[in-house]
Amino acid sequence: MxxxxxxxxxxxxxxxxxxxxxxxxxxxxxxxxxxxxxxxxxxxxxxxxxxxxxxxxxxxxxxxxxxxxxxxxxxxxxxxxxxxxxxxVRKNDAISWKEESDVKTVHRIIRSGQVLEVTGDLLLIGDVNPGGSVVTTGNVFIMGNLLGMAHAGANGDQNAVIAASYMKPGQLRIADYISRAPDYETEGVYMECGLIDEVQDKIVIDRLQVLSRKRKDLSGFERRIQNG
Known part of the structure; x- marks a missing residue:
């Protein structure tokens, strides 16, 4: 030198x-x-x-x-x-980062008693039936009916979101926040998402369109869900 x-x-x-x-x-x-x-x-x-x-x-x-x-x-x-x-970065760190940032696409129905766990974001093309569960360290996107339990940000990510074509969950979890199903009968909602509202300090259900404002890093993926 x-x-x-x-x-x-x-x-x-x-x-x-x-x-x-x-x-x-x-x-x-x-x-x-x-x-x-x-x-x-x-x-x-x-x-x-x-x-x-x-x-x-x-x-x-x-x-x-x-x-x-x-x-x-x-x-x-x-x-x-x-x-x-x-x-x-080390190879192991790069692999871990890729796993955390990848969107895992799964085509199946999650039936009662079944649990689907993935690292990173999940795109499920199918339904989560009552008694079925999906658990991810990232976000949950469901092209189908969410009737069971969905847990996003399982490692503590409070910015994670849960979105579904039709949402009538038995339970929603984001990080350590839990939103249980209402005691009264509801019709469910179409193209909605669940996310943590910091002001209310709880999980709220909102229109899918709010993600472009509240979770700007997801706006591109959200448009793909809305447009099919």
């Missing part, structure tokens, strides 16, 4: 400092230059802590290496590492 190529550069921002690490040099070279750069900084006791974001580019650091950099930056300085930002 050319000697005049800088391994580490530091830029001040409104949020603190951003530390850019050259991704073509070795980790040992990074640590040596970082020690040299930090050695010239002698903060006063009354200076506030400064947040540092470490930009890694196309470099992956394991937890031990992150801890080494974190310890070096924080030692004898008023700096605190708030984040490591890398363009590289």
């Amino acid at each position: 050319p000697e005049n190529r800088q391994m580490i550069s530091i830029k001040g921002t409104n949020e603190g400092l951003t530390l850019f690490i050259n991704d073509s040099c070795s980790f040992d070279e990074v640590m040596d230059e970082l020690k040299e750069k930090l050695s010239v900084y002698q903060p006063n006791d009354d200076e506030p802590e400064v947040a540092v974001t470490v930009k890694l580019g196309n470099r992956y650091l394991n937890e031990q290496q992150k801890n080494q950099i974190n310890e070096l930056i924080s030692k004898n300085n008023n700096f605190i590492v708030q984040a490591f930002d890398s363009e590289v």
Whole structure:
């Protein structure tokens, strides 16, 4: 590597400092230059802590290496590492992310006593009969009748939604919120969705069209459901 190529550069921002690490040099070279750069900084006791974001580019650091950099930056300085930002992820992390973000399409009827569990979003083309259940870590979209139980955001995602062509559920769950079926007889509703209303602090049933306003990241998928 050319000697005049800088391994580490530091830029001040409104949020603190951003530390850019050259991704073509070795980790040992990074640590040596970082020690040299930090050695010239002698903060006063009354200076506030400064947040540092470490930009890694196309470099992956394991937890031990992150801890080494974190310890070096924080030692004898008023700096605190708030984040490591890398363009590289581990294969397992990428697979997990893909599973969480994918829409799983299932063609079947969920009958009484059956439970369908998926990771990520679910598009069910079929019915959920009374006594049947669907459980997802993401959103639930049902092209059919929802007459049983649907649980969206099972890992705690309170922004998850439940939508169905015809909705007369036995129970709706979003994250740890539960909405039970009413004690009185209802006709059910067409093309509706269930989502958490933060003001009312409960699950509410609303028109499917509200998702374009309340859950903007779903607007494209919602249009596809409405248009068939």
